[in-house]
Amino acid sequence: MNAVVVHNLSKNYGKKNEIKAVKEISFEVSTGELFGVIGPDGAGKSTLFRMLTTLLLPDNGSASVDGSDIVKDFKAIRNKVGYMPGRFSLYQDLSVEENLNFFATIFNTTVKKNYDLIKDIYVQIEPFKKRKAGKLSGGMKQKLALSCALIHRPVVLFLDEPTTGVDAVSRKEFWEMLMKLKSQGITILVSTPYMDEAGLCDRIGLMQNGKLLSVGTPKEITASFSQTLLEVKSENMYALLQQLIAYDSIMEAYSFGEYHHAVMKENFSIEKLQQYLEEKGNKNVVIKNTVPTIEDCFMQLMKK
Amino acid sequence: MINDIIISAKGLTKKFNDFIAVDHISFDVYKGEIFGFLGANGAGKTTAIRMLCGLSLPSAGKASVAGFDVYKQTENIKKTIGYMSQKFSLYEDLTVKENIRFYGGIYGKSNQFIKEKTGWLLQRLHLENEADKLVGSLPLGWKQKLAFSVAVFHEPRIVFLDEPTGGVDPVTRREFWNLIYEAAESGITIFITTHYMDEAEYCNRVSIMVDGRIDALDSPAALKQQYAVDSMDKVFLHLARTAQRVDS
Amino acid sequence: MNQFFSFVKKEFFHIWRDKRTMFILLGMPVIQIIIFGFALTNEVKNAEIAVLDQSHDAASSLLVNEIKASRYFTIAALLHNPDEIKTTLQENKAKIILVIPSSYGNDLKHLNAAQVQLIADASDPNTATTLINYASAIIQDYQQRINTNIQIPFAIHTQVRMLYNPQQKGAYSFVPGVMAMVLMLVCSMMTAITIVREKETGTMEVMLVSPVRPMKIIIAKAVPYLLLSFINIASILLLSVYVLGVPINGSLVLLLAESILFTITCLSFGLLISSITDSQQTAMFISLTGMFLPTAMLSGFMFPIENMPLALRMLSNVVPSRWFYEIVRSVMIKGSGFEDVWMQTMILLGMTLLLIILAVKKFKIRLE
Numbered sequence: 001m002n003a004v005v006v007h008n009l010s011k012n013y014g015k016k017n018e019i020k021a022v023k024e025i026s027f028e029v030s031t032g033e034l035f036g037v038i039g040p041d042g043a044g045k046s047t048l049f050r051m052l053t054t055l056l057l058p059d060n061g062s063a064s065v066d067g068s069d070i071v072k073d074f075k076a077i078r079n080k081v082g083y084m085p086g087r088f089s090l091y092q093d094l095s096v097e098e099n100l101n102f103f104a105t106i107f108n109t110t111v112k113k114n115y116d117l118i119k120d121i122y123v124q125i126e127p128f129k130k131r132k133a134g135k136l137s138g139g140m141k142q143k144l145a146l147s148c149a150l151i152h153r154p155v156v157l158f159l160d161e162p163t164t165g166v167d168a169v170s171r172k173e174f175w176e177m178l179m180k181l182k183s184q185g186i187t188i189l190v191s192t193p194y195m196d197e198a199g200l201c202d203r204i205g206l207m208q209n210g211k212l213l214s215v216g217t218p219k220e221i222t223a224s225f226s227q228t229l230l231e232v233k234s235e236n237m238y239a240l241l242q243q244l245i246a247y248d249s250i251m252e253a254y255s256f257g258e259y260h261h262a263v264m265k266e267n268f269s270i271e272k273l274q275q276y277l278e279e280k281g282n283k284n285v286v287i288k289n290t291v292p293t294i295e296d297c298f299m300q301l302m303k304k
Numbered sequence: 305m306i307n308d309i310i311i312s313a314k315g316l317t318k319k320f321n322d323f324i325a326v327d328h329i330s331f332d333v334y335k336g337e338i339f340g341f342l343g344a345n346g347a348g349k350t351t352a353i354r355m356l357c358g359l360s361l362p363s364a365g366k367a368s369v370a371g372f373d374v375y376k377q378t379e380n381i382k383k384t385i386g387y388m389s390q391k392f393s394l395y396e397d398l399t400v401k402e403n404i405r406f407y408g409g410i411y412g413k414s415n416q417f418i419k420e421k422t423g424w425l426l427q428r429l430h431l432e433n434e435a436d437k438l439v440g441s442l443p444l445g446w447k448q449k450l451a452f453s454v455a456v457f458h459e460p461r462i463v464f465l466d467e468p469t470g471g472v473d474p475v476t477r478r479e480f481w482n483l484i485y486e487a488a489e490s491g492i493t494i495f496i497t498t499h500y501m502d503e504a505e506y507c508n509r510v511s512i513m514v515d516g517r518i519d520a521l522d523s524p525a526a527l528k529q530q531y532a533v534d535s536m537d538k539v540f541l542h543l544a545r546t547a548q549r550v551d552s
Numbered sequence: 553m554n555q556f557f558s559f560v561k562k563e564f565f566h567i568w569r570d571k572r573t574m575f576i577l578l579g580m581p582v583i584q585i586i587i588f589g590f591a592l593t594n595e596v597k598n599a600e601i602a603v604l605d606q607s608h609d610a611a612s613s614l615l616v617n618e619i620k621a622s623r624y625f626t627i628a629a630l631l632h633n634p635d636e637i638k639t640t641l642q643e644n645k646a647k648i649i650l651v652i653p654s655s656y657g658n659d660l661k662h663l664n665a666a667q668v669q670l671i672a673d674a675s676d677p678n679t680a681t682t683l684i685n686y687a688s689a690i691i692q693d694y695q696q697r698i699n700t701n702i703q704i705p706f707a708i709h710t711q712v713r714m715l716y717n718p719q720q721k722g723a724y725s726f727v728p729g730v731m732a733m734v735l736m737l738v739c740s741m742m743t744a745i746t747i748v749r750e751k752e753t754g755t756m757e758v759m760l761v762s763p764v765r766p767m768k769i770i771i772a773k774a775v776p777y778l779l780l781s782f783i784n785i786a787s788i789l790l791l792s793v794y795v796l797g798v799p800i801n802g803s804l805v806l807l808l809a810e811s812i813l814f815t816i817t818c819l820s821f822g823l824l825i826s827s828i829t830d831s832q833q834t835a836m837f838i839s840l841t842g843m844f845l846p847t848a849m850l851s852g853f854m855f856p857i858e859n860m861p862l863a864l865r866m867l868s869n870v871v872p873s874r875w876f877y878e879i880v881r882s883v884m885i886k887g888s889g890f891e892d893v894w895m896q897t898m899i900l901l902g903m904t905l906l907l908i909i910l911a912v913k914k915f916k917i918r919l920e
Contacts, residue, residue: 040473041444053761055919075763083761089754093569094562105558106764137346148758165390165470167344167499168537169544193471194500196537208473237506238485254478257502257535258524299474 003187004029008061021047023210034182037191039207045191049160053083066155082154086161088145092134107152118147139170159190175200195295213301225292231259234282308335310493315365325351327516338494340504343513344544370461386455389466393451396440411458445476465496501537515549559772581734581784585791588726600628602646609657618694641673648672648683727792728880729853732873741839743822748835774819781815801887814876820907827914847873875900
């Protein structure tokens with residue numbers, strides 16, 4: 001069964017509905033799946049999540065969560081989903097413990113009842129349970145907010161940009177927690193602007209300007225990258241990039257961490273490129289074939 | 305690159321009561337360099353940047369920015385630096401032009417200078433048609449590029465960038481970095497924090513803060529070699545995982 | 553029910569942990585009452601007045617007795633000669649002098665109009681004005697009383713500005729006013745602010761995606777402020793009775809019941825504000841201009857409604873605190889029963905129902 005079914009969902013803002021935040025999106029998420037909505041700020045991820053959590057009414061299309069319609073059965077959905085908005089929505093002047101207890105009671109449950117579910121996460125912040133939520137660091141707030149969103153054992157969990165502004169270590173830990181939750185059978189929809197997190201999801205949807213560019217497993221998406229991708233480096237990376245962009249057999253070149261990535265046209269030759277770059281005065285030129293990442297795919301899809 | 309030191313810190317320390325937020329950090333930043341200032345949340349980056357920008361007095365140690373002392377010459381420091389953060393940079397309810405005008409004005413630039421440079425800048429950012437639109441209506445990526453341009457508008461010697469690219473799409477992020485490279489080429493020193501580890505690779509040198517200390521400082525290539533890993537991501541994880549401080 | 557209590561508990565935590573605001577909320581009525589009481593009881597109480605009675609007849613001594621009987625003035629000297637006026641003021645024997653001309657008794661009898669003169673030491677203009685106003689009010693009042701016994705009414709030229717302040721203590725009029733203002737502040741403004749704050753921090757989003765019924769959230773938000781209001785009402789009443797000596801002449805039960813009604817009016821206004829605003833600043837601004845200022849200006853507490861231009865008088869009719877102010881003044885000071893204030897009560901009740909309906913209609917169960 002599908003935990004989430006979205007069909008042609010659209011949402012407009014503005015006085016004349018001129019801002020189209022979400023444009024006819026369709027996708028499905030199977031029960032127990034970890035589904036990532038990947039896209040930059042302003043892509044429409046939050047609007048999509050707010051429609052699915054019944055906070056916004058769609059202008060067009062339909063969607064259901066765990067079999068309940070997001071418009072008609074909104075009360076049913078509110079009973080069975082967990083939602084963690086972008087800004088960790090905690091009561092800053094309540095302590096860690098008070099926040100958790102409060103969220104438990106409003107969902108008509110107790111911390112004790114579902115402790116097993118949040119135990120792994122909560123033990124990390126338990127030493128600070130008397131501390132006010134406002135005094136926690138980003139990483140700890142994130143863990144507390146997740147505990148609060150989980151405390152009623154939701155069927156589907158919506159996490160809107162849980163890792164934004166959080167450092168690499170905390171992000172990694174957070175994804176490890178999500179993996180554990182997934183193994184407990186909870187369907188998870190998570191949105192993120194970090195492309196490198198895509199690989200951790202079962203399936204992903206790449207989102208840009210209110211549209212889904214592509215949906216599939218990370219492997220399917222990277223396999224759809226049709227051109228050859230090279231990685232190139234030399235001693236002067238800035239000049240190198242300009243030279244790559246100017247080169248005939250290169251469709252596109254952009255920096256990518258330690259290397260530059262070059263998307264090649266069909267008739268290219270590594271030897272000729274090497275020769276060209278050395279003639280331009282580059283030293284220690286390294287050219288290698290490389291496998292496209294989600295970020296490469298995203299950029300290619302964006303330009304289509 | 306001429307090795308002129310433009311930022312120098314020696315034993316720079318900041319204590320909040322018993323808590324040592326920044327613990328005797330020492331480093332030099334060279335003129336025209338892109339200096340990556342990395343660290344986990346709560347490692348002390350923000351506190352360190354505040355001291356360097358003259359917003360907070362150090363508890364101990366020495367530091368100078370563009371030759372000015374961080375204890376006594378904070379006013380001079382503020383005139384020589386530019387600053388941009390992810391959270392606040394531009395007034396959303398002012399137009400693109402008005403924002404540029406305002407920032408030019410607070411740094412005491414002449415009307416002539418502002419006028420000429422505004423035209424050039426709008427052209428450079430392809431924002432000619434958006435000049436009279438409210439900044440709030442622009443996509444995030446454009447805002448960030450504009451914010452950076454505004455931060456270097458008064459031709460500062462150093463610009464501090466605090467997570468400037470968070471949430472920006474991959475294409476715009478690279479355009480943003482092109483602006484950074486250009487600024488660096490023109491001699492402006494870039495001091496940048498980021499959570500994107502691929503961006504760490506773009507820096508000339510990178511420092512990594514752990515528990516208020518600087519535990520590593522070198523070029524990305526040298527750091528990867530030192531820790532025998534193939535990416536800055538792994539260098540960062542390796543170091544950040546040694547943190548004792550449970551974030552405060 | 554557990555859900556609800558846990559909500560109310562949380563609200564109390566919010567209030568309790570914001571010590572500064574809590575102090576203002578609880579301290580404000582006390583300070584207001586004391587400031588008003590102190591200022592008003594000190595200013596005109598047994599002020600020294602000198603009388604130069606040139607008429608020396610029955611009518612003039614009646615007027616002098618009237619002044620003497622008032623608790624505001626004590627007669628410091630009876631003058632005999634107009635030359636003494638200057639010296640009396642200069643030597644500070646009196647701050648104000650009542651001059652009754654020799655024709656006073658005759659004029660009153662035959663012309664139905666007479667003049668008296670009030671001379672005050674205006675080196676302290678505020679005190680002088682106050683004293684003049686009080687003295688005129690006493691004379692005015694006296695004239696009105698003799699009017700009722702006489703077929704042809706006197707022409708009255710005295711200023712009517714001080715009419716609202718009759719031969720009673722000033723405290724009588726400001727205790728109901730302070731009550732209206734404090735309730736307004738605590739209930740309207742604070743309720744609006746606390747709900748809008750949850751919108752700002754994003755917690756409202758999470759609340760809406762929970763099974764809690766939105767009305768429950770709202771009522772739970774109101775409960776603590778209802779309680780705070782009781783404390784405030786109690787402290788205002790206790791202070792007025794025991795410190796200012798303003799008695800509660802009417803039924804305490806009626807007074808409290810009316811206060812509860814007004815509290816609910818304010819709460820529903822606060823709710824209405826919270827559903828149409830998204831920032832704490834706007835909420836505060838709307839409640840200040842929408843409720844607080846009208847309470848101060850148009851309820852009759854600071855400026856008498858009777859003296860307002862027609863437009864403002866009409867406007868004052870839609871200000872709930874105007875009716876509450878009238879009710880409290882009647883019940884507390886005049887000792888009126890429900891039969892005297894039922895109309896005002898009905899108006900207030902109607903306004904409350906209207907506000908509640910509007911607030912519930914406007915309340916959003918979603919984000920838009």
